Every structure is written in structure tokens, then in C-alpha cells.
Amino acid sequence: MQQVSALPPVLLLLLLISLSSSSCCHGANAAAGDHHDFMVVPASSLLHLSQGAVCSGHKDDGLTAMPPHNRAAWVPINRPHGPCSSAGAMDNMVDNMLLWDQLRTSYILKELSDSRAGKAVPTIDANAAPAPPVVKQDSMMMEGNITMGPQPNVTCNATSSSMATSDAARSGKPGVRQTVIIDTSSDITWVQCLPCPVPQCHLQKDPLYDPADSTTYAPIPCGSRACKELGSSYGNGCSGSGQCNYAVNYSDGRATTGTYITDTLTLSDNTTSINGFRFGCSHADRGPFGDRTAGVLALGGGPQSLRAQAAPTYGDAFSYCIPLPSSIGFLSLGGPPVGLLPRFVLTPLIRNPRAPTFYIVRLEAIAVSGKRLAVPPAAFAAGAVMDSNAVITQLPAVAYAALRAAFRSFMGAYPRAAPVLNLDTCYDFTRSPKVTLPKVSLVFAGGATVPLDAASIMLGGCLAFAAIPGNGSLGFIGNIQQQNYEVLYDVGGGSVGFRRGAC
The missing domain is CATH 2.40.70.10 (Acid Proteases)
Structure with a gap:
């Protein structure tokens, strides 16, 4: 069997980034409005999932196409x-x-x-x-x-x-x-x-x-x-x-x-x-x-x-x-309305005939501060499982090491904190009301680029990524990194899509 x-116990349906020694310069650039390779966020938003948050309901993203509640089945x-x-x-x-x-x-x-x-x-x-x-x-x-x-x-x-x-x-x-x-x-x-x-x-x-x-x-x-x-x-x-x-x-x-x-x-x-x-x-x-x-x-x-x-x-x-803590998201059966399709970036869906239950995609690269990390393409060859319940994104060891090095370099101005289980890159933000983070993007096969929000880069003050345990090479795309995106599983069409800011 x-x-x-x-x-x-409950996955219920009705159903958080690298200041180096030049971090002051990042802050100056941020004040000047240069946000091409970093972002400035409240430190509190990187520490707790829902502390002080107020439910804002469904997001109005200004689309003229059907909102989620007008879809056929949601x-x-x-x-x-x-x-x-x-x-x-x-x-x-x-x-x-x-x-x-x-x-x-x-x-x-x-x-x-x-x-x-x-x-x-x-x-x-x-x-x-x-x-x-x-x-x-x-x-x-x-x-x-x-x-x-x-x-x-x-x-x-x-x-x-x-x-x-x-x-x-x-x-x-x-x-x-x-x-x-x-x-x-x-x-x-x-x-x-x-x-x-x-x-x-x-x-x-x-x-x-x-x-x-x-x-x-x-x-x-x-x-x-x-x-x-x-x-x-x-x-x-x-x-x-x-x-x-x-x-x-x-x-x-x-x-x-x-x-x-x-x-x-x-x-x-x-x-x-x-x-x-x-x-x-x-x-x-x-x-x-x-x-x-x-x-x-x-x-x-x-x-x-x-x-x-x-x-x-x-x-x-x-x-x-998957919504941020202060929002309400949605599950929808069928594809999105035609007017929304151009807003998705697509990557091929990989199926394993011996284990058809699982949905697999191929991560191709990771970009930090607008630059792709020097990771051999072969490191990602096994693919990554798209899963609604996996929490953090798990990467092959060589890919995670490159991401961690770039992240720590950028975050050098902030004091480090003790690891939290398998999250080994954590920071003490108690004296920092605002935090400057590098922008991080996941790049999938076919060129689908998924920029991550701050809440999808850090969890509890730690970098929300980890290396795959042991010698495994198959990765996972966690729901921390998926949140605030509409993730489309077009099984019939053989693709997975991402639409940013959908909930």
C-alpha cells in the first residue's frame, strides 16, 4: 500500500536578505530611491508571521479581468x-x-x-x-x-x-x-x-x-x-x-x-x-x-x-x-481567465510516471541583487518538487552554499543570531527598525523569473532556504517562497505558472 x-494536523482549506561593510551605502541609495538590487523593510516584518497584523481581506490588484471570486470554481x-x-x-x-x-x-x-x-x-x-x-x-x-x-x-x-x-x-x-x-x-x-x-x-x-x-x-x-x-x-x-x-x-x-x-x-x-x-x-x-x-x-x-x-x-x-498573514488567498479549479494568462510566467511541468502524484519543475538559477549566482547548471538537473505544504525552499548543497555566501556578504552590517534548526543564516534585528535586503529571484527553466518579496526571503529573522539533507539533489519549492503568487498547475498544458501579487 x-x-x-x-x-x-491542520492544513485547512475555506481553504523573510546582504549588507556588507558598505551597508551604509546601500542605505543611502535606498533613501535616494534606487531599489534595483535591494529593498528596505520594517524589521518587525521579518520576525513574526502575524504579530500586530490586521486582516485586510482579499487583495484588489486593480485587474480589469475577472477577480478570483468571479471564477467558475474557487x-x-x-x-x-x-x-x-x-x-x-x-x-x-x-x-x-x-x-x-x-x-x-x-x-x-x-x-x-x-x-x-x-x-x-x-x-x-x-x-x-x-x-x-x-x-x-x-x-x-x-x-x-x-x-x-x-x-x-x-x-x-x-x-x-x-x-x-x-x-x-x-x-x-x-x-x-x-x-x-x-x-x-x-x-x-x-x-x-x-x-x-x-x-x-x-x-x-x-x-x-x-x-x-x-x-x-x-x-x-x-x-x-x-x-x-x-x-x-x-x-x-x-x-x-x-x-x-x-x-x-x-x-x-x-x-x-x-x-x-x-x-x-x-x-x-x-x-x-x-x-x-x-x-x-x-x-x-x-x-x-x-x-x-x-x-x-x-x-x-x-x-x-x-x-x-x-x-x-x-x-x-x-x-x-497562498496569502501573506494579513490577507486572504484562494484556490481555483481550472485555468485562470483568459485576460490573466499574459500575467503568468511559465515553466515546464515535469512528471515522474513512477510517482505521478508529485509535480516537479526545474530551477535553473538564483539571482541575488540582480546577479545570477555562479552555480553549475548540473546542480539543478534533478528538478524541484512544487508542494503546497513544504515550508522552505530546499536547494542542492552547491546552490545553497552560493546563495548563503552572497546573502551573508550583503548582510554583513547586521549581527548574526543563533541558527534555528536547519536555518543557519539568522540575524539579530532588535536594534534595526528597518532592514535592507538584497533582492532575490528564482529563475526556472524557460526563463520564468520569480522575484521574492521580503516575507518570502526570511522567516523568523533567518534566511528561509536550506540545503537538501544528505546527498540528495532533488529540491523543493516551499510555500514561503510561493506566497503572494498565484501558482498555476496547468497539468493538461504541461506547465506551472506564477503571477505575482495575486492575493
């Missing part, structure tokens, strides 16, 4: 711990994020390595004793809501051109709102379902989905194509009544098992639905998954994911914008 990458997203969330602040946020990040990316690297070598992916015994919680990570993910079950209103169904009275109106029991984890590196969507007793299941903030209350629910028979499609990766045999069962084992010992079913999935605006959506109805899980989430919304490259199931209606593409 194939594992998928470890999930944090969901607003925000951080679980920030001013746009109802959850409280999380202690030891950076430490937790980095511990989680190491766990997740190490597993993805192992799975990709095993797949390339043709090895069977190891499984975790779903009946084994629960693994002790290793880390709590729920600060850098995306949160929002979907609805499972009949639509609550009379509406135009997204999978049909006709107007009709919904099943919910006839039955009097609309679908239930569910807070779910969004994950681009897993394939099976699932939510907890009644019966789901504690401790076999975890507590959640939303009402549990009950198939018995849904007029649009249907079981998936064992002999069906949908059940066979689970294969050895996710299939878990049959129930006594011939109903298809599923199981998902995550890399940190978490797991979920239950029945594989269909029902209507409705996005948070209650106007966009997918009828007959296939997902896991979880009757037992091994966690912790946290007390806010009901399950996982999977957007991976496999045929069971939401991306694949939505493709016939919306096209084989999706995008998201």
Missing part, C-alpha cells in the same frame, strides 16, 4: 494561525514549521527515490499502535471550507446546464460544511464520517458528515472501475456487503481507513458542485490530525484527486494563492 506525504483560503483566521496564535511557530518541513520533505524524497529505483513503496500497518505525535504544524498551510452532501439551495449545478431544485431542498437536510486540509502531494480526498467514535476518530470543529442523511450519497461497489482504480496504493479490500474500502498511510504514522463512496462536493460559495465526487468516508484514523480539520482535499497528480475528477468540467488545471 503506497504511503502519501505526511500531513500536518474557494477563499487563509492561514490557520493569523489575523484572517478564527484560530489563536501557535507557540514555537517557526520551530514547529521546520520540524514538520523536514519530516514531510524527507518522506517525499524517499518515495521518489524508491519509485525511480523501481522499489515497492513500504507500507504502514493501519492496525499498529498510534505513533506518538512528533510535531504540531498548522501555521503555514491553507484553510477554508467545502460542503459534502446535497446542495443547500436552489442553484445551477456546475456539472449540469439545467436549473433544478436541489435534493437538500426536498429532503430538508443540506450537506455539511467541512474544514479540510489542502494537499498537492496526495491523491485521496477524505472526511470523517459517522459512525466515527473517539478515539478511533479525532475531534473536529465541524459536524461529522453522515452518509445516512445525504440523498446524494452512494457507495462504490468492490468490482467497480473506481474501486479497482485505488489499486494496491490505496485499496483496502471489501466490506461484507461488497462495498469498496480505502486506506491511506501517511509518512509520520498517521493513517485513515473507511469506505470509498460518492457524494456531491460543493465549494464554499454554494454555487459550484461536483456530482458523484469519489472520496474516502473515514471511520477510523490515527493521528493526531488536530481539532479543526475534518479531513483532506487532495490535489495530487493521481486519477483519484480532486484535480482529476474536476478536469472534465473545469479543465485539467488548478491554481492557488
